[in-house]
Amino acid sequence: MKTSASNPPRGSVLRRAAQSLNPGHRAIPAKCRAPVGRPGSFAAQGSINHQIYRLRVPRTSLGIVLFFLFAAGLLAGQPGREYPRTWPQAYSVERDEAGGVLILRTPYYTVEQDLTKGGAIRRIALTHGKAANLLVHPIEVRIQDERGNVLTDLQDPAPHVTHHQDGLNVIVSVESALKDQAGQTSGIRVKSTLQYRWGYIKIRKEFLAPPGMRVREVCPFSTVLAPSLSSYGYREGITEEEGAPPFSFGSNRWGKICPDSSPDQPLQMRYPPRSMLFADAGVEGLEWFAGSELSQWDLQLTCRRGQGQCLFRPQLLPPGLAISISPFWSPDAAVPFPSECVFDFHVAFPILDGRAKRPWLHTTFNRNRGDWVSTETIQRWAERGIQTVHCHNDGDYFSDGLFWRDGSYPPYPDMDRYNQVLTECRRSGIRTATYFSNKELHPSTEAFQEHGIQWGRYDRKGNLQHNYFRPDCEFGAQMCLRSGWLDFLKSSIDRVLKNHPLDGVYYDWNVALFCCNPWHESNRDGTALSRGHWDMDELLDLMEWTRNRVGPDGLVIIHNTTTPMFATENFADFVVATEWGYEKWMDRAPNLQDLPLEWSLAGAVSRGVISYGVLDNTAPRRLHRLFAIEAFLGGVTPWPATEETFALLPFLKPLGDIESYRFADWRHQAATLSDPRCASAVYSRPAEAYLLLANLDQNPREVTCVLHPDKLPYPLAGPVSATWLAVSSDSSGTQGQQERSKLDGRQLVGEGIQITIPGDGAILVRVGS
Secondary structure, eight states, X not given: OOOBTTSOOTTOHHHHHHHHHOTTOOOOOGGGSOOOSOTTSTTTTTSSSOOOOOOOOOSSHHHHHHHHHHHHHHHTTOTTOOOOTTSOOOOEEEEETTTTEEEEEOSSEEEEEETTTTTOEEEEEETTSSOSOSEEEEEEEEEEETTOOEEEGGGOSSOEEEEEEETTEEEEEEEEEEEOTTOOEEEEEEEEEEEEETTEEEEEEEEEOOTTOEEEEEEEEEEEEOTTOOEEEEXXXXXXXXXXXXXXXXXXXXXXXXXXXXXXXXXXXXXXXXXXXXXXXXXXXXXEEEOSOTHHHHTTTTSSTTOOEEEEEEETTTTEEEEEEESEEOSSOOEEOOSEEEEEEEEEOOOOOSOOOOOOXXXXXXXXXXXXXXXXXXXXXXXXXXXXXXXXXXXXXXXXXXXXXXXXXSOOTTHHHHHHHHHHHHHTTOEEEEEEETTEEOTTSHHHHHHHHHHBOBOTTOOBOEEEEETTEEEEEEBOSSSTXXXXXXXXXXXXXXXXXXXXXXXXSOSOOEEOOGGGSTTOSSOSOOXXXXXXXXXXXHHHHHHHHHOXXXXXXXXXXXXXXXXXXXXXXXXXXXXXXXXXXXXXXOOGGGSOGGGTTTSOSEEEEESTTTBOTTOOHHHHHHHHHHHHHTTOEEESOOHHHHHHGGGTGGGOOGGGSEEEOTTOSSEEESOTTEEEEEEEEXXXXXXXXXXXXXXXXXXXXXXXXXXXXXOOOSSOEEEEEEEXXXXXXXXXXXXXXXXXXXXXXXXXXXXXXXXXXXEEEEEEO
């Protein structure tokens, strides 16, 4: 029997009304909903697109039909609305008893749970990804008892699996027994709760064990990943006790594992990491991260840290990358297993929409001593193609005391001028946001003076960290979202959005951080010693709330240098990266393969790579151009937009609607170039493709280019035609384009054609069938 939990019961009045009046079963579009802002506020005028309609729906069948008739009226003018990847949508659920599988789908990904193997997740596939399954082996629970017997939920052929809808989300409950390889029951049971949310699954594993059980290993998460997910990053699980600096940011440690390398050289850690990210760089990925209660993974089983194991290594048969995260592991010593213990973690994946991303052209403004941005400057921004702008004024850059102190409102005496800038940007077609720090509250605010002690992020000694722009100028004290700071931050953001013509927000410090404030833990009275936590669940809460607050058409920009996350980026329109943490470019540009993974991550969202964070102050000007070229080859854009960015834009103008293509970065296999200092990127759509060929050397290079049309994102069939387009421009973005010459398509797909690429430059080739 197959059933679907995404639709009302068959034959019901509600379902017939929904099908006839709203065939896609979509929520009422944001622009059609009544605003909740007070009369006269910007929210009431509709500047923030998504608001909430509060209706009392009659419970009679007639009342329901009338409600949907009303909803249909609201939908008029937006037939077949296609929502962006950032806007949460409902899951469809199919339970196939004959096939022994529970299938959960959205337009962007599919997850399967095996009803014959402990209810374990056996398949994760991205609709616009590459791998048919990101898992080679199901995600299993594993325990090794004191005799060395391995017990797993995969040996339970008849788990009890139920599911129910929770708004747009689905909650799946699984009860399974842990058995050995012979199918013998151990007496240990696992209750699993899987909350399917937008782009991630929140998972709780509750172990129930008989008295007297002793174990050598407890592993709530073990699987084998597709071999393509060979690039990785992890945030260490160490604290000050193990040598981490107080208030450590916990940046990712990056690496790459070769799928065919020896399993005898694994990545191995005794302290379970707080998060691990795996990627087929520029293509797709998967991530695991712990819930906010880190003591579950550090102290729950032995009361001593460093007794666990994280093991990541190649597996040869079948090929894959094995990953296991165990809060306790020992080769020979066993410890008592409590009758009950709980582990919370998440599994996330990037939401890919299969579309190439337009270059993201962004700039910033601030009060500037009262010399606000002029109308003429805003018009010039628009003429050059600037798409978004945000107010960034979190420090006293001008030594006049007038800056936006985090948590304060209103920040300036001349807020009317601030509104004027935002209004002029909107008139010019530029979307606007303003800066918020998710981790800073200025000590001058009333909120800090009343709650700073309770909300603050502490180190192990109980100190509070203050961030300074200069010794005499403070940005703010660090807060932890696992406190009342979260609600205060939401109210602060909501107040600004209601009172000003903004399209959305810019979030700095958009990261979960380790904290030792005992007020944020289960005792909640601040008297007991902190066991350590981070604010991961609360960060996800904030991101979900933010997307709902600004709506599907609202603007969300997040900055997460060195700590990218699929789960948070799934709600963002744009991501800012690479401000710090990497080797500076001084006299040469690095090879493309040496760029950090966060440069483009999995290619799911438009990214801005911060050039001033990468380029040394003494770097020659040609490195600025190479920075822009390497950004374009990765499908990302220098941030904020630079003169070198505008100089490259004409190369993409012949494409027309860039989002009608699929993009493949410099790692693609569709074209090969004979010179290692040259590379290409591909924009592909049915029947045609464009190759952006670039030279990373300052001298012209003659290269042999060979096209493999079957390896394009949209393969070309039949005879191939090719045209070399001559593109010239200056930093203003002015374009002069003409067809340079026809190329021999047969030779291009055969032995290859000779092309000269100018030094520190690029050329554009169109191919078609």
